[in-house]
Amino acid sequence: MSLTTSSLTTSPLATSPSTTSPAAPAPAPLVTPVVLAGRRRSPVLDFCRRFARNPAALVGLVLVLALVAVALAAPYYYPRDPLRIVGRPELWPFTNPRFPLGTDSLGRDIAAVVAHGARTTLMIGLFASLTATLIGVGVGATAAYFGGWVDEVLMRVTELFQTVPNIIFILTVVAVLGQSIGNITIAVGVVTWTPIARMTRAEFLALRDREFVQACRAMGMGDVRIMLGEILPNALPPVIVLSSLVVASAVLFESAVSFLGLGDPNVASWGGLIGQGRTLIRSSWYICAVPGVAIMLTVLALNLVGDGLNDALNPKLRDR
């Protein structure tokens, strides 16, 4: 059978590396409002309460919100091009009140670069995750819903993308299609969709033959409408968790690409700043340290939020 072969050839645990949850298709929670003891409880409120129970997730959320605030404020606070030379090169942080985080090897304001870099990072992270989610959900849902040779072919393609080493593939795509933000975003999305596809497939497989889907079929609903309107909302919670974690890995990939000097040269980015400051680690190591801390905090916050979402959305793991 196609199901057993494809699940055997790839390793049985098909979750993203950063989630520790097993891939066993958990019965997905219903997102529609649940009527409990005659009283309607808002699922949104319920979700918030569960999310708030996790202090680490709250810290992550605060950090992410702070980052978003910095990204939004950057063009007002530093209205001019952040890659402009503004002062003496290699000024240490906290020495000149005009440049709180110092200046880099060319005399650019590190604070401005970091603030504008937050915009770049968030944009690429969000859109790459969106790309990955669209591809992943599309592939996974189609594979599971139609089964048979469609499943077989799509899972082989998924395996193909899992086999190609990520960074090497991103570098190739960026090199071949050109160094622009759009291409980096697409490249990152194209390498990160595979866990989402597997998760969606597992969820769809579990839901495909449930009564409510059969009822929809009996009513004569079209395949697309059943997939998008009926199954997908039920399969969504774990997929959302994975997508939020993909944002974190997209941030890491983007920083690596710009660190290697293959990022968009006209855009301020954290990885690029580290790459340029690397030659000066003997005299001015802060040029590398500052943007690195920014990347780390961002990824950390996104991971914490992802874990919090996981706890809040997956009722099976919630009460551990």
Place this chain on the structure above:
Amino acid sequence: MRRILLRRFAQIIPLILGVIVLNFALIQMSPGSFLDVMTAEQQVSDPAMIERMRVLYGMDKPVIIQLLKYIWSVLTLDFGYSYRQNETVLAVIMQALPATVILMLASIAIALLVGVLAGVVAAVKVNTLWDNLISVGAVFFFAAPTFWLGIMLMIVFSVRLGWLPVGGMRDIGVDHGVIGIALDVMRHLALPALSLGLFYAAMYTRVMRASMLEVFRHDFVRTARAKGLSGAQVVVRHVFRNALLPVVTLLGLQLGTVLGGSVVIETVFSWPDIGSLMLDSVMSRNYPVVLGVLVLSSLIVAVANALVDIAYFRLDPRIRAR
């Protein structure tokens, strides 16, 4: 058993074909052929000469013929000729391969050792200070970009303390026989392997901890305790072995990323391996080498994945039964 092994390895072939087609498609999509780069670099402007080169490199043929020819030559282990290094692509890659494999193996060893140990300690001492310290450390290393971690380690250990070399693979002029060379290489290997390994160690720590805690709840653990085994025996002989499975799985899934991660790490430490070759080839549109690296690294990952699956077979009899 042998039939399953054969089938598992046979599945690699379509995978590699897929990689070839994928990359060939990518390169066809690119603006500007590598002929343009070549002629620009060598300052060739004579149209007759360019036309002769086009024919020489088979670029006048239809795309599908080029693809078929490429697939055929890859299957005969001929990856083409690198005009930059003036050597066959296979030779160029093979020169860089040992360094890559050493770095990969070393970082995986560090990741497994540190990750599994930390995970076990955290799970055994769950909800104590140890557990919290380990978990915070894991979260920290999981979020830090590897190349940044590498630079920070370099600042501390090479620049400030001066204990370890800044980069490269061997010191010039060190020649004290095999052992001397091995020690020298290990000194150079320490920082790159550590910075790459710690990221994965963080991941394995989390997985190992969760998996240990999961196994602790099983009935057979209670049985083992009930029949009077010591705590250490229960942990090592019963829980640990069963908890290892998810780590093995993750290891298989991660091999590709380890290989990719080494590309970034080695530019930090100028470790002479596939990464620098890849970057150089990407920058100069040396497509035969780019394709060769992609195909070969995918092959390495595919084979490693197959090996992990087989290890899984040995570790978990339930899978064998299927």
